[in-house]
Amino acid sequence: MFVSNRMTANPFTLTANATVADASETMRTHKFRRLPIVENGKLVGIITDRDLREVSPSPAT
Template identity: 40%
Template sequence: MTTAADIMHPGAQSIPATETLDRAAQLMRRLDVGALPVSDADGRMCGILTDRDIVIGCVSHGQDPSRMTTGDLVRGTPRWIDADAGIDEVLEEMRTHQIRRLPVIEDKRLVGMISEADLAHHLSDSQIASFVGSVYT
C-alpha cells in the first residue's frame, strides 16, 4: 500500500506564528516552496501560510510585511495526515477540505508535505482527473 510518507516531499519546515511575513517569504524563497506550516508557542501546527496569503493579506492592503506576523494571517483549523495513511485517505482529506497542500505528521512531528505535484508523480491519470475535478469545482 502506498502511504503518505511514500509520496510526500520530506523535510518540510514550519515557521513560528510570531515570525514576520518578510522572514517567511525569505524562508519560502530559500526552500523553494510556496507554503509553510505555522506553529504556535507550543510547537503545534496552527495553520499554513502561502505566498499568496502574504501578497493578498498583507502587500495588497499596503501593510508592511516586516511588521505583520505569520500568525496574523493564518485562519481556521489546519489539516494534516499521518505518515502511515494510505493514498486514498490523503486524497479524501484533500478533496473534502479542498486543499492543495497537506502536511504529513509522524509521532506528532512535521515530517513532510504533500502537494499537487507530489500527487501527479504518484497517481494514475484517472486518479489525478478525479482529484482535480473535486478540488477545483
C-alpha cells in the same frame, strides 16, 4: 506582518502511514492544496496536490 497572522490555528493533518488514496480524498473533500504530515506531534513533511497527481495513474489508463 507576522507569520502567526496567516497561520491556521488547528490544521488538518495526516500521519506518514496514511495511503495516497486517503490523502487524495482528504484534499479533495476539504479543497486543500497542501496537507501537513505529522508524526508524534512533529511535522515530517507536506504533501501537495501536485505530488499526488505525479503518483496517481493517468485517467487514460
